[in-house]
Amino acid sequence: AQTVTQSQPEMSVQEAETVTLSCTYDTSESDYYLFWYKQPPSRQMILVIRQEAYKQQNATENRFSVNFQKAAKSFSLKISDSQLGDAAMYFCAYEDYGGSQGNLIFGKGTKLSVKP
Amino acid sequence: ETGVTQTPRHLVMGMTNKKSLKCEQHLGHNAMYWYKQSAKKPLELMFVYNFKEQTENNSVPSRFSPECPNSSHLFLHLHTLQPEDSALYLCASSQSVAESSYEQYFGPGTRLTVT
Numbered sequence: 580a581q582t583v584t585q586s587q588p589e590m591s592v593q594e595a596e597t598v599t600l601s602c603t604y605d606t607s608e609s610d611y612y613l614f615w616y617k618q619p620p621s622r623q624m625i626l627v628i629r630q631e632a633y634k635q636q637n638a639t640e641n642r643f644s645v646n647f648q649k650a651a652k653s654f655s656l657k658i659s660d661s662q663l664g665d666a667a668m669y670f671c672a673y674e675d676y677g678g679s680q681g682n683l684i685f686g687k688g689t690k691l692s693v694k695p
Numbered sequence: 696e697t698g699v700t701q702t703p704r705h706l707v708m709g710m711t712n713k714k715s716l717k718c719e720q721h722l723g724h725n726a727m728y729w730y731k732q733s734a735k736k737p738l739e740l741m742f743v744y745n746f747k748e749q750t751e752n753n754s755v756p757s758r759f760s761p762e763c764p765n766s767s768h769l770f771l772h773l774h775t776l777q778p779e780d781s782a783l784y785l786c787a788s789s790q791s792v793a794e795s796s797y798e799q800y801f802g803p804g805t806r807l808t809v810t
Contacts, residue, residue, distance in 0.1 A: 612796045624801035670738065674796050682751060685738040
């Protein structure tokens with residue numbers, strides 16, 4: 580069974596600085612998707628960034644980028660120029676391609692605090 | 696209203712009560728999901744509906760009963776719950792369930808407390 584591990588329960592970053600959140604996963608599949616979701620204190624979860632396993636290029640979305648290391652099964656999220664609004668729980672998630680469609684497997688999350 | 700809405704936002708119920716959680720999506724999506732979010736545990740998928748048909752039941756106890764009357768509405772009927780069922784229940788929707796993954800849009804959740 581696939582698993583997702585986020586080894587950092589909490590992280591802290593100074594405003595305007597850069598922080599990297601770690602995620603590792605375990606799968607025997609070669610095709611899959613990886614996601615980072617953000618859940619602010621108001622609780623509505625939103626998608627931050629998504630990566631298809633078959634793409635070697637790391638995904639980027641404005642200040643958010645990932646470091647996808649397929650062989651190492653690692654998928655870290657880098658937040659540049661951190662802002663107060665980035666404070667939230669961040670969840671790494673995995674989804675099979677063509678398997679149990681729609682079945683996202685989540686990690687336990689990392690709580691990110693941003694200091695002014 | 697836009698996006699995915701859930702009612703009620705908070706619910707306290709006794710173990711012998713029957714209650715229902717409601718989810719509505721205004722995005723024109725065809726797939727809807729129920730998740731359970733417990734403290735210090737990963738988000739757990741409970742049920743998936745695609746075009747009103749249940750496509751996934753993740754070994755959920757029968758005291759949780761989902762209902763999807765149409766693609767815009769999803770209910771979770773609760774009866775004889777246990778205290779360990781206390782959690783945040785999240786609803787999500789996506790364009791559909793397909794080989795090519797579609798983004799899931801989440802609602803704000805219902806905070807359920809079972810006393």
